[in-house]
Amino acid sequence: MIYQRTISKKVSVTGIGIHSGKKVTLTLNPAPVNSGITFKRVDLPDSPVVKADARTVGTTENNTSLGSGVSAIHTVEHLLAVFYGLGVNNVYCEIDGPEIPIMDGSGASFVFLLREVGVSALHQPRNFLVILEPVRVEVDDKWAEFTPAPRLIVDSTIIFAHPKIKQQNLKFEFHCENFINDIGRARTFGFLKEVDMLKRKGLIKGGSLANAIVLDDFNVVNPEGLRYRDEFVRHKILDTIGDLSLLGHEIAGRVTTYKSGHNLHNLLCRKLLDTPQAYKIVPATVLQKEAVESLELSFATGSLYH
């Protein structure tokens, strides 16, 4: 039996938005079964609420945002990846600004927060979104594709004309512990030569060596260096898991990406949702016994329970 989860108690964290540069406080609250992940902008009149859903995604330039206009919530992907990574399905998030705090540029702080507060099982099985046939999206030379697989596998390839990145590929078979150790700590990255251009667009106002890997023409600028030799593709997998979590269910399928970004991830989710024969939603209770066992293994996070 695999149950839905929420967090065990309310917890808050304060930090700055990497793009807005604004200080924000994010408060996570336990939420009931089938409520999913919701965000409430408590700083705005009427406190608008937006649900984390592939179809509520607004802009996807350098981050994934939910909603639109002044009530949008930016840079949700790392937090959502951590919820998915720790098997947490239902959380009511309150935020007093336009962007999730970037913390150290990875999911590590959110993993720490959730482990501190603990997760609780709810008395309702979780659902799985099972990929039944291939679905693919392409934009120029970039592409992303779902194909059937018994559990979530993310196979990512990135290519950057930089001597510290070049081409990196990693196939990640999802498992909670692997997520925490191998993906959750991988930081976002940016190029020094693009800083002025991005700032003119109103982006990365809060970016610094404390919350991103920064690359000059030849090297990593951060004095501490990299956390993994291939930290860049690991971060791409973190982003991919966060963006695909917006499908709203655990995924039993393989996603293969080539030079992908937030826009392509969202296009893939929307195309899947527009292709009903390509997937089915299955409660954990009716999955075949072998499948349940393998998925239970992937969410075996007993140490998180309080």
Ligand SMILES: [Zn+2]
């Ligand atoms: Zn990211």
